Amino acid sequence: MEDPQTSATPAPPSCFNCKKLQTEFPKLLMRCAKCRTALYCSLECQKADWKSHKPTCHLTGSAPPPNPPQGPKARHNPGFQAMNDMFGLSNDDFLHDRPEGEVFNLLIDSFRMRVEDESVYGGNTIGVYNGENTLPLFKKFLSLAESRQKLLPTWWSSVERGECERLAESGSQWSDINCAVEKSEIQDHYNDNLMPMKLRILAEKIYGKGFM
Known part of the structure; x- marks a missing residue:
């Protein structure tokens, strides 16, 4: 036996x-x-x-290796594709047909959410979380967004980009890259409990990878 x-x-x-x-x-x-x-x-x-x-x-020294890649989307966070489809974001038109100012705010807040997530979940303290100049990071974020086909509205140009950058560091309104933001604040500001996840998906599309 x-x-x-x-x-x-x-x-x-x-x-x-x-x-x-x-x-x-x-x-x-x-x-x-x-x-x-x-x-x-x-x-x-x-x-x-x-x-x-x-x-x-940081004390765990014998951690198991990560799961091996399972395909071209392996670098995304778990559940990325399912949420992308569920929220209707698979057409990459989330920022289309919106007023200019709203697009600026969504891009800025998507970046702010990513900085928060990198710190909390990814263990990467960047931007406001380690006191560094955040503007160069945001400029890189916008450059990546510009490199993604169809992600930005057709009216986007260097002029609009400049306005978005000025708004991001002005500190005079809600969307300020020099201020940290949390999920609950995003939910309250947009009156949408799903907005934090939508912004995370947008950032993941822009970066082309997840933070996990």
Whole structure:
């Protein structure tokens, strides 16, 4: 007779925050980008657990390697394509047919959300999170946006880009690249609980990769 201690099936992994098992989710749990050990079912759970996980995150020296690439979209965050389709963003026209000022604000806030996510989830303190000049990072962000086909409105030009950059560092309105922003603030400002995720998808399209 087999020893039940040696023949028992190992317990499936679980989310470090909500403790739900991998078997309860349709997709693989996400790994912390820094230590590659902590597992989370969502960005919200990872953010909620960060204060507890942060002190030991850098101490993990024998983390398992990341999952191997599964195709051309492997560099995107888990669930990117599903959310891209669900929010109707797959046509890359999210910024089209909007007033000029609104497009500027969405680009700025998409960048601000990405800087926040890089710090909280990716372990990369950039921009306002480490006191560096944020404008060069934002200019690179806009250059990448310009390199993506059909992502920007047809009226976009160097003139509009200059106006967007001036608005981003003016500090006189809501969208200010020198001020940190959190998910809840984005939700309140746009009166849309899904806007943070939409802006994350937009930033991921612009950067061509996720932060995880």
